[in-house]
Amino acid sequence: MASFEHIVVQSANGVKTITLNRPDKRNALTPELMAELTQALGEAAVCNCGVLVLTGAGPAFCAGLDMETLQSLSAHTPAENRQDAERLAALLRALYDFPKPVIAAVNGPAIAGGMSLATIPDFTLATPEARFGFNEVRVGFVPAIAASFLLRQVGEKRTRELLLTGRKVRADEAMAMGLLTEIVACEELMKSAQALAQTLLLNSPQAMRSVKTLLAKHSRRRLDEELEDAVAANALQRSSDDFREGVQAFLQRRKADWPSLRPRN
Numbered sequence: 001m002a003s004f005e006h007i008v009v010q011s012a013n014g015v016k017t018i019t020l021n022r023p024d025k026r027n028a029l030t031p032e033l034m035a036e037l038t039q040a041l042g043e044a045a046v047c048n049c050g051v052l053v054l055t056g057a058g059p060a061f062c063a064g065l066d067m068e069t070l071q072s073l074s075a076h077t078p079a080e081n082r083q084d085a086e087r088l089a090a091l092l093r094a095l096y097d098f099p100k101p102v103i104a105a106v107n108g109p110a111i112a113g114g115m116s117l118a119t120i121p122d123f124t125l126a127t128p129e130a131r132f133g134f135n136e137v138r139v140g141f142v143p144a145i146a147a148s149f150l151l152r153q154v155g156e157k158r159t160r161e162l163l164l165t166g167r168k169v170r171a172d173e174a175m176a177m178g179l180l181t182e183i184v185a186c187e188e189l190m191k192s193a194q195a196l197a198q199t200l201l202l203n204s205p206q207a208m209r210s211v212k213t214l215l216a217k218h219s220r221r222r223l224d225e226e227l228e229d230a231v232a233a234n235a236l237q238r239s240s241d242d243f244r245e246g247v248q249a250f251l252q253r254r255k256a257d258w259p260s261l262r263p264r265n
Contacts, residue, residue, distance in 0.1 A: 004021075004036045004039075005032065005036065006022055006030070006032055006033040006036050007019060007020055007021050007033065007036050007037055007040060008057070009040050009044075011047075011049055013194075013198070013201075014048075014049055014051065014197075014198075014201050015050070015051045015052075015053060015194065015197045015198075015201070016044045016047065016049035016051075016052050016053070017052075017053040018040050018041075018044070018052065018054050018055075019055050019056065019057050020033065020037070020054075020055070020061070020062055020117075021057045022057070023057040023058025023059070023060075024058075025063070025066060026059070026060035026062070026108075026109070027056040027057065027058070027060055027062045027063065027114070028062065028063045028064060028065060028067070028114075029062065029064060029065050029113050030066045030068075030069050031069065031084065034087050034088060035087065037091060038090055038091045041091075041094045041095060041098060042094065044098075044100075045094075045098060045099055050100060050101075050197075050205055051101045051102075051103065051197040051201060052098065052100055052102045052103070053102075053103045053104075053105055053193050053194070053197060054095075054102060054104050054121060055104070055105040055106075055107055055189075055190065055193070056106075056107055056108065058108075059108045060107070060108040060109045060110075061104075061106045061107055061108050061109060061110040061114055061117075061130065062109075062110055062111070062113065062118070063109060063114055064111040064112030064113050064114050064115075064135070065112060065113060067251065070247055070250075070251075071247060071251060073238050073243075073247070074238070074239075074247060076238065078235065078239065081234075081235040081236075081238040081239065082231065082232075082235040085144075085145065085230075085231040085234035085238075086231055088113060088145050088234075089145050089227050092116050092117075092145060092146070093223075093227065095117065095120045096120050096149060096216065097216050098212070099209050099212055099213065100205070100212070101122050101123070101197075101200045101208055101212075102120075102121035102123070103122070103123045103124075103125065103196055103197060104119070104121040104124045104126075105125050105189050105193040106118045106125065106126035106127065107127055107130070107186065107189055108127065108129060108130055108131075109131045109132075110126075110130060110131070111131070111132070111133055111134075111168070112133075112134055112135060112143065112146070113146065115132045115133060116145075116146045116149060116150075118130075118132065119132070119149075119153060119174075119179045119180075120149050122212075123181045123182075123196060124179065125180070125181060125182050125183075125184050125189060125193055125196070126174070126175075126180050126182075126184070126189075127171065127183070127186040127189055128171050128183055128185070129171070129186065130171045130174075131169065131170060131171070132168065132169045133162070133167055133168035133169055134146055134150075134163050134166060135166040135167075135168070136163075137163065137164065137165075138166045138246070138250070138256075139246035139247055139250045140237075140240065140244075140245060140247070141243055141246065142233055142234060142237040143163055144229075144231075144233040144234045144237075145227065145230045145231065145234055146163075147159060147163060147230065148223060148226040148230055150163070152219065153177075153178065153179060154179065158177060171183050241259035241260070242256075242258050242259055242260050245257060245259055246258075
């Protein structure tokens with residue numbers, strides 16, 4: 001089994017658990033973490049485990065893109081921006097297409113890309129303290145890749161509302177939207193995830209794989225097209241003046257002065 005720096009992978013009783021392990025950074029996403037997680041998903045897909053559990057170390061599940069990574073994006077070339085977008089798309093697609101049941105045990109805030117990691121799995125258990133949201137528009141960014149998956153979960157009206165406002169959603173509201181499977185007390189979260197996993201292990205693994213393959217097949221062609229458009233939109237927005245201003249305003253903890261609102265000569 002591969003050795004990882006930013007995630008922890010454990011196996012027991014037919015269940016593989018992947019823990020995002022940057023607690024001091026609220027498990028924020030970096031290119032390295034995303035690459036490790038994609039690799040771990042690939043290995044778990046072909047190992048002898050029957051169920052996968054995804055969780056985060058510390059008080060947060062995943063705070064979205066790492067601040068240092070975010071700050072560096074404005075200096076990237078178009079080719080680098082596209083590569084970054086493709087990396088996220090590949091990770092989320094690997095999670096969506098994973099052939100075995102996946103349980104997200106959401107131990108705290110799941111923001112931006114972290115919300116996708118929390119809600120794409122087949123089952124999402126979350127603590128009452130968990131918060132969810134796609135806040136990209138607040139820094140002049142576009143959650144284009146996340147949108148394709150969110151549309152399938154909550155429909156267009158809800159997707160527009162969540163992506164355009166960038167607001168955070170409490171666990172009970174996320175539950176009402178259909179984004180969560182269950183709200184579980186913090187001290188019971190991992191125990192509940194493991195109990196659900198053991199229940200799933202009683203089912204036919206071949207039948208569960210067939211169910212997941214069938215559901216993925218229904219949307220594969222359309223999702224391929226959507227993600228290609230999303231990667232292009234994601235990469236393009238990174239070179240915009242609004243994105244550069246939004247990132248600087250966020251890092252400087254000030255209100256953004258959006259260039260797109262300034263008078264043009």
